[in-house]
Amino acid sequence: MPELPEVETIVRALRKPLVGRSFSKVTVLWPNSIKTCVKTLKSELPGKKIQSIERRGKYLRFNLSDNHTLFLHLKMSGDLLVASKNDASDPYARTIFSFKDGNELRFRDTRKFGSVHLVKNVNKVIGNLGPEPLDKSLTAQSFIELFQNRRGTLKPLLLDQTFIAGLGNIYVDESCFLSKIRPTKKVERIKPKELMTLYKAIQKVLTKAIKHNGSSFDSVYRGGNFQNHFAVYGRTNEPCIKCKSLIKRVILGGRSTHFCPNCQK
DNA sequence: CTAAAATCCTGGTGGC
């Protein structure tokens, strides 16, 4: 399930082969992936040039000529591969973006949750996203202020992309472990000092994960190996790396949640 | 406001 570090890894890998290229054709193999008008996508994209590629939260953002922006979201099982049109076809390719030079960008997505958006106004896609956890503008002070007047359970709040953008199930659990805070804790009971610790933990976990090119599992593989560094995620009933207590698993907001009952308060 | 449940999907898993 690609989260911020996986999307960042993919964006970095796509820049070299794609920036400067112009689209020639779009082949839509699973129309439900396209969240904007399919006809418009097919008629407008050909001829547009990729000027730059960025990440915003878990979205890939392609800044195109003529003030258009293409957004891709990988959701659970999406991946992006650059291939030649002569390469073997991919049964899980849902949208194929062809370029004039014979190469293509293949949006593959086994579970079909991913999305494609072609817009002029970027706010239609990313207008409600919360701050970037690794952006310099998110200071410790402004991070703590995000929690003002918020109530409820910590984990669902951190998963809320309008609260903070880019965190998913894995990195929330890992950040909570590193900050020694239980994901089940009520945010109104978390002290500013603990929030400071959480702020640093989120940055540390994400930075380390990016350094490892993200995590490789489910259907996404980018050579990342951060999955070998999980402290709690997927380690139910295994000993805590710090204290040997058995890692607990509970369901929170419908998602499996892992924590050390001894280290995390 | 918080939050739970349903929704979209399919490969993998566990039970028998």
Next chain:
DNA sequence: TGCCACCAGGATTTTA
């Protein structure tokens, strides 16, 4: 060995 019910899970929508 084979069949099948079941499940994860990001974000959105619906319902409380």
